[in-house]
Amino acid sequence: MKYVIVFLVIIANTFALEIKGNMILGEKNEVIPLKEYKRIVVYNFGAVELLYKIGAGEKIVGVANHNKKIWPEEKTKLIPLAGGVSKPSIEKILSFNPDLVIFNIMGNQSEELKKFGIPSITFVNRSLNDILKNTLVLGKITNKEKESLDLVEELTNKLNLIKNGEKIEGKALILYSDSPPTSFAKDSLPVEILEQIGLEVILPKGGKKSIVSSEYILRENPKYIIGTRGINKREEIIKSIPLIEETDAFKDGNIYLIDSTEIMRASHRVFDEIENIYKILKGDSNERS
Structure with missing residues (x-):
């Protein structure tokens, strides 16, 4: 029951990934099947960190080029690079044989990937609510739904403790x-x-x-x-x-x-x-x- 309450709190957000029936809607109106994906190329570093946090990091087969630390660094530094965030390379993506590509808002090759039958979605976290809702979606597409629900509850509780504590005013x-x-x-x-x-x-x-x-x-x-x-x-x-x-x-x-x-x-x-x-x-x- 606690999970239902958490989901109702965050479901109103209109910017995050959205589940409609057995499909998922992305930021740029992409539509992909709601199912488990096992080989994911990720161009959004926030999504990388969330996937590792819910125990789905092994499903990431490629990650965008980067020069900053991505948590957990000891694992993410070993992931093969998949090219730039703003101009993803189709050739590079295809070399990973992915069953899903998660793009950053800065770059997208969804239309090109459709020619090869590869689904993709644009992932954006503009707010705290986005982070919570997108975490639940990531859990559903990686068979880590319980872990994602546990994480959302943990994060929500942490935020509530701060909001209900001593206020910092000014x-x-x-x-x-x-x-x-x-x-x-x-x-x-x-x-x-x-x-x-x-x-x-x-x-x-x-x-x-x-x-x-x-x-x-x-x-x-x-x-x-x-x-x-x-x-x-x-x-x-x-x-x-x-x-x-x-x-x-x-x-x-x-x-x-x-x-x-x-x-x-x-x-x-x-x-x-x-x-x-x-x-x-x-x-x-x-x-x-």
């Missing part, structure tokens, strides 16, 4: 880049993460990634300023924002860095990082950059 600014200071979009995963722990994330009006002026930062006076993605040092944030010393974030020493690999890859490990960020901002951790 305004927060999270930066995508420091030159110039640029914020994430409202519907991005980093913004959702900070909101989950109780913060009010400030976002200037503008496009998908908006430049944040010093005037805006001074006017909003965030309690926390957090850098990620292309920002490597705390000092880079301080140098990029004139008069940053006038903000509460600077005065209270609340300027931090977050490893973008942990929060942008959008696997189960995001939930661990939420817990880590929560502890850092509460002052319960020594991991301060």
Whole structure:
């Protein structure tokens, strides 16, 4: 019964993979049979990590080229490379003789693969809800349904503990880049993460990634300023924002860095990082950059 409750909580998401009858619908309107797949080429690293977490890692026969660590590194580093994420090679894919290809949103060769009778699907985790729902789908197509249900319950409980615990209040600014200071979009995963722990994330009006002026930062006076993605040092944030010393974030020493690999890859490990960020901002951790 507990599994049914968990599924009902996350089923409303419209961006994740979707099961309709005996078929699965992908991000780019792909439709594939709902069945077990045993030889999977994966171009989405979040999907790779989730497959290993539910015990289906041995079904991955190829993974996209990469220069960053993919959990669990001791196993993923041994997977043969299948070419670039943005321009997957049909020839390379065919060399693995896959029965399924999982693409990243950045690149897709579904139409070409249809000529060879190979099903494919585009995998995207834009939100925490996406991660949970897609985990259940991965479990169904790898004969690891129980393991996926257990993982979803574990992640949901972890998030609920944080949401029901002591709130971290105040305004927060999270930066995508420091030159110039640029914020994430409202519907991005980093913004959702900070909101989950109780913060009010400030976002200037503008496009998908908006430049944040010093005037805006001074006017909003965030309690926390957090850098990620292309920002490597705390000092880079301080140098990029004139008069940053006038903000509460600077005065209270609340300027931090977050490893973008942990929060942008959008696997189960995001939930661990939420817990880590929560502890850092509460002052319960020594991991301060």
